[in-house]
Amino acid sequence: xxxxxxxxxxxxxxxxxxxxxxxxxxxxxxxxxxxxxxxxxxxxxxxxxxxxxxxxxxxxxxxxxxxxxxxxxxxxxxxxxxxxxxxxxxxxxxxxxxxxxxxxxxxxxxxxxxx
Amino acid sequence: xxxxxxxxxxxxxxxxxxxxxxxxxxxxxxxxxxxxxxxxxxxxxxxxxxxxxxxxxxxxxxxxxxxxxxxxxxxxxxxxxxxxxxxxxxxxxxxxxxxxxxxxxxxxxxxxxxxxxx
Numbered sequence: 664x665x666x667x668x669x670x671x672x673x674x675x676x677x678x679x680x681x682x683x684x685x686x687x688x689x690x691x692x693x694x695x696x697x698x699x700x701x702x703x704x705x706x707x708x709x710x711x712x713x714x715x716x717x718x719x720x721x722x723x724x725x726x727x728x729x730x731x732x733x734x735x736x737x738x739x740x741x742x743x744x745x746x747x748x749x750x751x752x753x754x755x756x757x758x759x760x761x762x763x764x765x766x767x768x769x770x771x772x773x774x775x776x777x778x
Numbered sequence: 779x780x781x782x783x784x785x786x787x788x789x790x791x792x793x794x795x796x797x798x799x800x801x802x803x804x805x806x807x808x809x810x811x812x813x814x815x816x817x818x819x820x821x822x823x824x825x826x827x828x829x830x831x832x833x834x835x836x837x838x839x840x841x842x843x844x845x846x847x848x849x850x851x852x853x854x855x856x857x858x859x860x861x862x863x864x865x866x867x868x869x870x871x872x873x874x875x876x877x878x879x880x881x882x883x884x885x886x887x888x889x890x891x892x893x894x895x896x
Contacts (some may be wrong), residue, residue, distance in 0.1 A: 697884065764881050
C-alpha cells in the first residue's frame with residue numbers, strides 16, 4: 664500500500680523566514696500529489712496540486728511545490744512566511760484502486776510562525 | 779453556498795452506544811470519503827464510496843458502518859462506540875475526472891465532527 668512520509672512534524676519559524684516541508688511517497692507509478700492546509704479550528708482546504716506537466720506548481724498564498732519523480736518527493740516551499748501561515752500542513756498522494764483514486768495522507772506538519 | 783455539511787459538529791456519547799455522523803454534499807460529487815484525524819496519525823481513511831450503493835473499506839474500517847443510498851448523503855455509524863473512536867471525523871467529496879472513469883483525487887472537506895466517547 665501507498666505510504667506518505669512527512670519528515671518534519673513540528674516547525675517553528677519567525678516571520679519572513681523561508682519554509683520547506685518535506686514529503687516523500689512510496690508508490691512507483693503515476694501519481695497525483697496534493698498539499699492541504701488546515702488552519703486552527705478549520706477544515707482542510709487545498710493549497711496546491713500536481714497532476715502532470717511542469718513539476719513546479721504554484722498554489723495559493725505564495726506557496727509552491729516541486730515534484731521530483733526520481734526522489735519520490737513533493738516538497739512544499741514558501742520564500743517568506745507570515746504569522747497567518749500558522750497551520751497544519753498535509754501532503755497527500757493518490758493511489759489508484761480499480762480506477763478510483765484514493766488519497767493517502769501523511770501525518771502532517773504543524774507550523775508555528777512567530778510574529 | 780453549496781458545499782459539504784457535517785452534523786453534529788460536536789458529540790459526546792458513552793461507550794457502547796450507537797452514533798451516526800451525517801454528511802451531506804450539494805455538488806453531486808460521485809465520490810465521498812470518511813477520514814478520522816488523530817494526533818500523531820494525520821488523516822486515516824475509514825470508508826469511501828465511488829457512487830450510490832458502492833462503498834469500500836479504507837485503512838481503519840473496524841467498528842464503523844457506512845451506507846450511501848443517495849449520492850448526496852454518506853452517513854457514518856459507530857455501531858457500539860469505544861473510547862478509541864474518540865476523534866475528529868472529516869467527510870470529503872471528490873468529483874469524477876472527465877477524462878477517466880475515476881475521480882480526480884482532489885478532496886473537498888466538511889467542517890468536521892468532533893466525537894468524544896466516555
